[in-house]
Structures are given as C-alpha cells and as structure tokens.
Amino acid sequence: KQEVTQIPAALSVPEGENLVLNCSFTDSAIYNLQWFRQDPGKGLTSLLLIQSSQREQTSGRLNASLDKSSGRSTLYIAASQPGDSATYLCATNTDKLIFGTGTRLQVFP
Amino acid sequence: GAVVSQHPSRVICKSGTSVKIECRSLDFQATTMFWYRQFPKQSLMLMATSNEGSKATYEQGVEKDKFLINHASLTLSTLTVTSAHPEDSSFYICSAGGGTGINEQYFGPGTRLTVT
Numbered sequence: 001k002q003e004v005t006q007i008p009a010a011l012s013v014p015e016g017e018n019l020v021l022n023c024s025f026t027d028s029a030i031y032n033l034q035w036f037r038q039d040p041g042k043g044l045t046s047l048l049l050i051q052s053s054q055r056e057q058t059s060g061r062l063n064a065s066l067d068k069s070s071g072r073s074t075l076y077i078a079a080s081q082p083g084d085s086a087t088y089l090c091a092t093n094t095d096k097l098i099f100g101t102g103t104r105l106q107v108f109p
Numbered sequence: 110g111a112v113v114s115q116h117p118s119r120v121i122c123k124s125g126t127s128v129k130i131e132c133r134s135l136d137f138q139a140t141t142m143f144w145y146r147q148f149p150k151q152s153l154m155l156m157a158t159s160n161e162g163s164k165a166t167y168e169q170g171v172e173k174d175k176f177l178i179n180h181a182s183l184t185l186s187t188l189t190v191t192s193a194h195p196e197d198s199s200f201y202i203c204s205a206g207g208g209t210g211i212n213e214q215y216f217g218p219g220t221r222l223t224v225t
Contacts, residue, residue, distance in 0.1 A: 034213070042219065043202055043216050043218040044216040049213055097143070097204075098155075101151075101152050
C-alpha cells in the first residue's frame with residue numbers, strides 16, 4: 001500500500017528565501033507525481049506534474065525533481081513571496097492519486 | 110482548458126437529510142471522475158472512482174450505500190450523501206480525467222458540507 005509523507009509539516013520563512021519541500025513515497029511503481037497548492041478552504045491548484053520517466057519539471061520559480069528509485073521528490077521554490085503562503089501537497093499516481101500529508105508554508109514580509 | 114466545476118460550493122443540512130453534490134467537466138469529456146474527502150488539517154482521501162456508464166469503485170471503509178455516486182454522462186458525476194450525520198461534515202472534492210487514472214486529473218473547487 002502506497003504511503004506518501006511530506007517533510008516538514010509546517011514552515012515559516014521570511015520572504016526572499018529559497019525553499020525545499022520534501023515528499024517521500026514507499027512504492028516506486030508510479031506513473032507520475034504531482035505537486036499541488038491548496039489555499040485555506042479552497043480546492044487544489046496543480047503546480048507541476050512529473051512523469052515517471054522524467055527527472056524534473058520547472059515552472060517559473062518552481063522546480064520539482066523526482067528520484068523514483070529512492071522514492072523521493074522535492075519541490076524547490078526560489079525567492080519566496082508572501083503570496084506563496086499555502087499548503088503544498090504531493091501525490092503519487094498508481095492508477096489513483098495518493099496524497100501526502102502536506103506542508104503548510106507561511107512566507108512573511 | 111480542463112476546467113472542473115462543483116455545485117454547490119457550500120451546503121448546510123440537517124442531520125438525517127440527503128445532500129447531492131455535482132461535479133462537471135466543462136470543456137472536456139471525462140470517462141473517469143474521482144471523489145475525495147478532506148477533514149480539517151488533513152490531506153485528501155480518495156473515496157471512490159466513478160466510471161461513466163458503470164458502477165463506481167469504492168475505497169475500503171467507504172460505505173457505498175451512504176455515498177451514492179452516479180456518472181450518467183461524460184461531463185457529470187454526482188455524489189449523494191444519504192442520511193447525513195455531523196461526522197459527514199467535510200470538504201468534498203472531485204477530479205476528472207480523460208481516461209484511466211494514469212492521466213492527469215483536474216480538480217474541482219470543492220464543496221464544504223456542514224451537517225447540523
């Protein structure tokens with residue numbers, strides 16, 4: 001049974017810092033892995049999707065890497081801004097999405 | 110493109126009543142839709158997978174007679190919470206994909222259900 005864990009559970013940083021959010025999973029037989037953003041009381045916004053054959057994906061200040069063999073993915077946020085404050089979720093896809101526990105990020109001015 | 114809507118966005122109902130939540134794919138056909146539940150400060154948990162024209166597949170521990178799912182067309186799936194109780198209060202989110210689960214899923218904005 002796939003288990004997805006995210007570290008840290010919460011993070012509070014001043015704006016401008018570069019951040020690394022971690023996601024680990026137990027079953028490496030995944031089709032892809034997605035990173036999402038969720039604002040309080042809202043739905044999910046897809047940030048990046050990495051196929052199992054890919055090593056990384058980039059979108060603006062976001063970069064996600066995938067090491068399937070070790071069961072790890074990282075989300076790198078460059079030059080963080082207060083608008084980045086949200087909960088970040090990773091999810092592995094093995095014919096269904098299994099979500100991690102989330103990292104609650106607060107970026108203060 | 111790939112927009113998924115949910116209705117209603119928020120609903121309050123009395124204990125013992127039933128509530129229907131709609132999930133629509135607005136600009137694509139979704140052969141598969143998924144229903145998730147999220148309790149406060151917790152992650153999303155998959156409840157069931159809904160396939161157009163066939164019965165839904167429920168995850169372990171989810172009562173199929175309590176959470177009725179209908180996927181009557183390629184753009185609409187509904188979740189009916191029957192005989193709702195306060196413990197059913199949660200955030201319900203649907204997603205839609207163009208094929209099997211390996212394809213990217215697009216998420217709706219969620220429905221906040223409060224049972225009093």
